[in-house]
Amino acid sequence: MIKLTNVSKHFHTRTGIVRALTNVSLEVQKGEIFGVIGYSGAGKSTLIRCVNLLETPTSGTVEINGTDVTRLPKHELLAIRRKIGMIFQGFHLLKTATVYDNIAIPLRLMDVSQQEIDKRVGKYLRIVGLEDKHDAYPSQLSGGQKQRVAIARALAQEPELLLSDEATSALDPETTESILELLLTINQELGITILLITHEMNVIQKICDRVAVMEKGEVIEQGRTVDIFANARHSTTKRFVNGTYHRELPPSLLRELRENGPVVRLSFVGESTGKPVLAAVSRQFDVSPNILAGGIIQLKQEKIGSLVVHLQGEGEETKKAIAFLEQQGVYVEEMERGHV
Incomplete structure (x- = not known):
């Protein structure tokens, strides 16, 4: 589904070159939930933004379903991006728009018919459990409800791949649990592949099939979640795993x-x-x-x-x-x- 090969990303600043990613290689298989974990500054957000080319890699290749998206012209890249949904830590909802409109507006920009928009908004509000919030505004919603609207908005584009950028880090533990259960349902019932980044090992523990651990822009360890928990090799990975036992x-x-x-x-x-x-x-x-x-x-x-x-x-x-x-x-x- 996703294959990153030797992906590097460098930013030029006034103080010099910042090497956000260095030769990162990983594969995400169709239908799985793949987690990327690391402490602040590890390069996680840059990595996930390279997948849909919100950030263009300095070097290396990003393949989605066998196509190297780093080489595509803009119109072909746009078509692939429409099959990639994304949810963020900060929800990114329009404050002056209702829940319905927050989900509908991106579909209107894609020239989806009004009949189809109504159908999709209703369907995905049911999936995230917010049928009764159709006409509510973001200010009337809790943090967990806002994230559910953001997830419904991403799903309404009917993507094959869902990218999650620290989607639970602003939520309390109980709400985090409910959002993780929702992501599991989306993966299992809709068959959507999920790539998520997090700094919370409990997120990896609960829903991920495989995991990559990042530090200073590099992947230092990766494998099946069960293998990483049972037999972590790198000292940073061990700190994450040991933290789950408290x-x-x-x-x-x-x-x-x-x-x-x-x-x-x-x-x-x-x-x-x-x-x-x-x-x-x-x-x-x-x-x-x-x-x-x-x-x-x-x-x-x-x-x-x-x-x-x-x-x-x-x-x-x-x-x-x-x-x-x-x-x-x-x-x-x-x-x-x-x-x-």
Whole structure:
């Protein structure tokens, strides 16, 4: 559906060149929800704006359904943009227009017939749950309702691809949850591919099939969401993942425990979740597992179990125990700092 190959974007400023993106490559498959996460300044917004060419890449290619859109003349690019919907953090609603008109005006500019406009506005207001807000003005709506209108406006163009630029970051947790559920419904029932950017790992956790992690304009890690949560490699990715568990060990306690064996985080996915592996460790090796913390997180389609365990024992025995755990399909990460 979307393929970015070695995309770079540089901005020339008074103080020099700002390298917003550097050789970014990723693919978004048709029908999936793909998330891009990173801290402020990572290049996420520039990346998503390069997909529909609101920003033109300095170098690299952007393909949509096999067509390199960076090489298209304006009239052909316009036709492709009409199949790409976009929703923003700030809603971008016209304050003096009703909900109906906020959705209808872009369709009028596309020369859609009035009969078809009425049909689409009604259909997509039903989908976002705002049938009764047809004649309301934005000032009469809550933040979540405004975002639902913005989503209905994007859907009314009947796009194949929906781009979400921090669409939930201005919303409270309960409203965020409802918007994420709506995006899931749109993806599953309408078959629309979604590419979203966010700085919130809970957004990735709840609805994304795959994820790319960005830092300083580069993609530092990407893969299936379940693999990233279970076995993050890069330190930045680990910070995002660890933040979903909200657990810390005091550094002094960690240092004390490690004098008698490693402290490890065990992640259980799939078949490994049903195995009594810690009981087996204590039977087969001269190691005493001590569970320090644990929890389960629900991803879009799978659950991941996580335990923080002190493997008390001598070096060779604990190494054998860790190797055994890995053979059983458990992801093992030795903890070196207090954040687990």
